[in-house]
Amino acid sequence: MEITTSTDEIASLDLRLEHRLTIQLETTASSLKADSDMGNSKKAQNNGCITDNRIYPNEKPLLCKDVLLGDQYWLSVSNITAESACTSESEEGFTSDLESWTDDEDDDSDESVLCLTSHGARPLDSNDSLRPPLPRRLSFKPLETVNEGEPAGSEDAESSHIQGQVSTQTVEPDLESSPTVIFENGFFNVSVSKIAGWGAFAARDLKFGDRILVEKPLFTADSSSLFKEFDKLDRGMREVALALHANDNCKPGTPKLQAIWTTNCFSTGWRDAAGLFPIASRFNHSCPPKDNIEYTFNNSNGSLEMMVKAPKIAAGEELTISYGNERTPLDLFLRYGFRCRCGACPGLLDNTLDIW
Numbered sequence: 001m002e003i004t005t006s007t008d009e010i011a012s013l014d015l016r017l018e019h020r021l022t023i024q025l026e027t028t029a030s031s032l033k034a035d036s037d038m039g040n041s042k043k044a045q046n047n048g049c050i051t052d053n054r055i056y057p058n059e060k061p062l063l064c065k066d067v068l069l070g071d072q073y074w075l076s077v078s079n080i081t082a083e084s085a086c087t088s089e090s091e092e093g094f095t096s097d098l099e100s101w102t103d104d105e106d107d108d109s110d111e112s113v114l115c116l117t118s119h120g121a122r123p124l125d126s127n128d129s130l131r132p133p134l135p136r137r138l139s140f141k142p143l144e145t146v147n148e149g150e151p152a153g154s155e156d157a158e159s160s161h162i163q164g165q166v167s168t169q170t171v172e173p174d175l176e177s178s179p180t181v182i183f184e185n186g187f188f189n190v191s192v193s194k195i196a197g198w199g200a201f202a203a204r205d206l207k208f209g210d211r212i213l214v215e216k217p218l219f220t221a222d223s224s225s226l227f228k229e230f231d232k233l234d235r236g237m238r239e240v241a242l243a244l245h246a247n248d249n250c251k252p253g254t255p256k257l258q259a260i261w262t263t264n265c266f267s268t269g270w271r272d273a274a275g276l277f278p279i280a281s282r283f284n285h286s287c288p289p290k291d292n293i294e295y296t297f298n299n300s301n302g303s304l305e306m307m308v309k310a311p312k313i314a315a316g317e318e319l320t321i322s323y324g325n326e327r328t329p330l331d332l333f334l335r336y337g338f339r340c341r342c343g344a345c346p347g348l349l350d351n352t353l354d355i356w
């Protein structure tokens, strides 16, 4: 297996790092000094961040402070994972101790152009290509119960019902107003999937062993500490978490966060400890042998890594992982609340549920 050793080739993502930058940019007038934005290097090292601030020719920015430059918006991780990636609409009548959250759609205040690359942060370069603006919908509100039966894909909407006072939450990409691509890093992009909701697609031909994503968790927890750990997040990070797809078939009254956790968390290898990874969470499932990406949690850097496991993947193909090789379509339905449409399995037969 060919292992990528150069950081130039690693698709790296560190949401904590990006968010720290965001906070610093909001409180620091316009300093573009990467040193001060990134904190001291020792601190960054402790967090496992890559903080090499040199400018590398032709290096593609991974993430960037949302900024208005000329007529174009640069893409920030908040946009990628909270606005577009999701799927949520504003909730009416929600109640929570987070009610003080505000919608900062119109906050275009003094923003410096700083982007994250696989080497750390650097000022936006004139050669960097800009992408078209995304719809801005920073209106994610915490929910208290789960909106059940509304799948990420095109599952039968007739089975939908809404619990308690929670209003409908859109979990499908809105084809009318959503951008086609909500995340890209050179290896893959996240856009609308034929399997379900959002999915990941090869941005170019890939081969066995290509490392396509290295992602830090928003947070890690186990079943007993989920809410406590979530409460430690700041507003931006909570929005990102709450924007992820929630299990459609949880028991009535299941907290939204719990439904998101069961659908999206990746094990970190110790008992039931797991992490929430907003980009990796957009990968749909395929039953073997159709799953073409494998993943592992790397304890040494605290990141989830995704590698190509198929011999080759052509540009444009959907990238899928297995949510569990031993899982049958019934297991998938019971655990994740979806009827598998991967194309490799027969799917969940109607009479299976009747029998069950």
Ligand SMILES: C[S@@+](CC[C@H](N)C(=O)[O-])C[C@H]1O[C@@H](n2cnc3c(N)ncnc32)[C@H](O)[C@@H]1O
Pocket: 151, 152, 153, 171, 193, 195, 196, 197, 198, 199, 244, 245, 246, 247, 248, 263, 264, 281, 282, 283, 284, 285, 286, 336, 337, 338, 339, 340, 341, 342
């Ligand atoms: C971790 S999310 C994957 C990304 C998701 N499509 C989204 O829009 O965020 C898991 C959810 O995606 C959908 N999904 C993933 N794989 C699927 C499959 N093979 N067939 C049907 N739905 C699938 C289900 O709704 C599942 O609960």
